Amino acid sequence: MALNIEDIHRIAYLARIEINEQEAASTLTKLSGILGLIEQMQAVNTEGILPMSHSQDLAQRLREDVVTQTNQREVFQAIAPMTEHGLYLVPKVIE
Amino acid sequence: MEWEVVIGLETHTQLKTNTKIFSGASTTYGAEPNTQACEVSIALPGVLPVLNKEAVECAIKFGLAVDADIAPRSVFARKNYFYPDLPKGYQISQYELPVVGKGKLTIQVPAGKHGEAYEKTIHITRAHLEEDAGKSVHGAVEGMSGIDLNRAGTPLLEIVTEPDMRSAAEAVAYAKKLHELVQWIGICDGNMQEGSFRCDVNVSVRPKGTEKLGTRREIKNLNSFKFMQQAIEYETQWQIDTLEDGGKIQQATVLFNPDTGETRAMRSKEEANDYRYFPDPDLLPLVVSDEDKARVRTHMPELPEAMKARFEAAHGLSSYDAATLTASRGTADYFTAVVQAGAEAKPAANWVMGALSAKLNAEEKVITDSPVSAAQLAQLLKRIQDNTISNNAAKQVFEALWAGEGDVDTIIAAKGLKQESDTGAIEAIIDEVLNANPAMVEEFKAGKEKAFNALVGQAMKASKGKANPAQVNEILKKKLG
């Protein structure tokens, strides 16, 4: 599954990372090398093998439905790039 | 050409929990912006999710209520996309393995322009747990959007149907039935204005009699049944017109504008989405055992269908009456309380569906806020039953109860509504009436039945309406006979 330059632009857009033509070209070379490494997997027959997401075969623990968090807006918004009236500000969202 | 509309619904039901699905932040509606946005809600670096037990119980309750398969093992996945109201850049949802599988819900479609009322079974495809996003606030600052993350992480149960509905009326009937059910089983407050119950409606059309589904457009975020009806009707007609004009339907997400009554495609979500779902490594599989299901079942209220059948069997109510009384949990609880307080079931049903319902509708009140309590209505019905008051007088008492003028017996006394049941006194009145109206007596004896009613009327008038009409009839018949 060879990568091409359109793939690089498509995934960079999906990942919301701006990338110019020059960067795209060098990224293509490097990512192709990494994918080459990954391709070794395709030689393995994995039919019928259960995928492994976690190392321990355990069930999700459940939390009691009790409020444990208090308002920390001041603290949290002190490190925010742009806020007003307690809101985080971003360029206008168009629906 | 005759067209057929095909509709499926996805409903986002906010679950009635104290805290968010993956953190201990409060879910109370209406707080100041971002005051309920804890470190997990705003996705600070390093924070992790832990699943809320109550949210899981709500999902199980729903599964049991629609007779669905509940997955012994379900998995949380990440749905990746960038949006400012989605702090992590992914939504934790369930994808391949949802907690609730296939189920069904029977709906009652009321009589309408298309004909008689009928019932239909709508198939539920799945219901899965996920987290709500925050909100974008426009207009607070010029040219910018404000992000409020209080809602981010509120637990949602997304309930998805098969494309089973064939009209706006069916879709609305389903949505209403679902809306009642989630409140009935106590998993959602049902507040549509506050966004607790939001419907996305998938609409497509196809030539009647064909099998292949047309291209669908999804109407997003409908939060009133009226708008849903309007939006589906508009969208259906728009699609038919487009196709008849030789156009094609493009798959799209559309918004309904209540001011114009029209739908329009959204600009922002048009790009091809590639959500890159994968199992969330921060969460382990959700395991629901048979014991869990059994435990939740013991906390479940009797479901509407079962209650309806019981009302028919135990109280001899008609199917229609039993359905009406079980259409909402509030009505059912009220009726049950009236009967438990000692009233007879049939008159109780008639009063709840009649006078009480009319008055509530007129004043736009819900039954749980009724000024006349179930105990008061039961007392009123007892006073009719034991002949203390007439049905007519009861209506006056009901109005006084509604106005908060006191309890039933106080009102009867104060208004002098107690009916006369002393045989001696009634006989005396009748004797007087007979003496005063010899002509009528003659007419009756000559065979004119009408004269009898006139004499009853005279007697009632003489008693100032307080005589028991049945007794008057009986005594008069004896004296004339």
Added chain:
Amino acid sequence: MINSSLKTLSQMLASKQISSVELTQTFLTRIQQHNPAINAYIALDTDKTLAQARAADARIAAGNAEALTGIPFAQKDIFCAKGWKTTCGSKMLANFVAPYDAHVISQFDAAGAVNLGKTNMDEFAMGSSNETSYFGGVKNPWDFDRVPGGSSGGSAAAVAARLCAAATGTDTGGSIRQPASLCGFTGLKPTYGLVSRYGMIAFASSLDQAGPMAKSAEDCALMMNVMAGFDERDSTSLNRPKEDYTRGLANMVGAQPLEGLRVGLPKEYFADGLDADVAKVVQAAIAEYRKLGAEIVDISLPNSQLSIPVYYVLAPAEASSNLSRYDGVRYGHRAAEYDDLLDMYMKSRAEGFGAEVKRRILIGTYVLSAGYYDAYYLKAQQIRRLIAQDFTEAFKQCDVIMGPTAPSTAFKAGEKADDPVAMYLQDVYTIATNLAGLPGMSIPAGFAPSTDGKALPVGLQLVGNYFDEARMLDVAHAYQQVTDWHLQMPESLK
């Protein structure tokens, strides 16, 4: 004093031979002296540090000190520490002052330990040389031309240069063990789930695990007593009874304390790709173990060569999603100029992330994207199970697995910086344990000559079965009773 064990320091503090303030000051002075050259620490806050030392002295005076009370540690900058700048080695978080404490930080605080500062690291822990840090590379204390390894390079250099009593690290594919090997100290990556990940900035959630980086196994054991433990805020945290990781150390005495221990040598770990001088050191260490009574058995981990491909699907996939929260909305870097919302995202992330992080985000995005999931992500998860099963089989034949930690000694800065694939091969022996969730350790086993004639440290790797940390620490301790590799420090820094 800078070479003293934690146990010795603890005794000195308890007996008032020294105060925590004095001990802390000693390290602060060394940091002042050597850090400008080594660049191990990227955040220091003397006021905060000394306040903790004074509080520790008060606690010792009040008679309720614990084992680590008053001892100064370095914390990897991946752990959120309230009021501390917490950058994860990235421009994205260059100005991020954490508003809360990671579980690991709370545990050290509760034990009365002193935080000396935050240590440099590869950006978002992605790297094996510390060269991807936004704050610059870190010097290997044994040879300033060489890298300390990564991603926990700052903690590694701080331990090796004695700029702290010990340090914390995190290990996703070898980030504790490989630097331990390259810098010559003892590092332990515990069983996945033993140490809470809460407040530890996520790289690859199903693989990340924090652990101790210290001079000796005994020091690591004492730190594990503080770091390990159930935390209800982490769904993957394991709810197990507390254990004392030092409990067996005292038994490692006598001529053959390891009699009956079966040590497995995977043939795949001694094949092509392993530097011959490194192999010689590792074999000598194994010979030492034989003397200590261990029985050596040959084993095989047939799927181990697949661990790198599997890792470079799973880790970037998880990372691509974990790093989506850095969007310039609520915290972190936001571009100075942008046209609209999309442009703000694109520019903020392009500016905030370095080249290696971007590469991994892109690889991760690619392998998860529509049409590729089954061929990459799903396949990798299936092979992950095969790799884990190899270990299950192996532990039927042996109690602990041994082999090299890294294929070579420390390499020169810049040598592999432009060749990601060559860099990734640094972790060829360490990654499989992360995929399986097993505990792994690296202990100093000697030195190998470099091409330019310097002696560079070599690590011996130990891999144990799930929850077998106490036994691994015993096995390492037994070796450290009869060798002194772990006590060596660079001459120039004495």
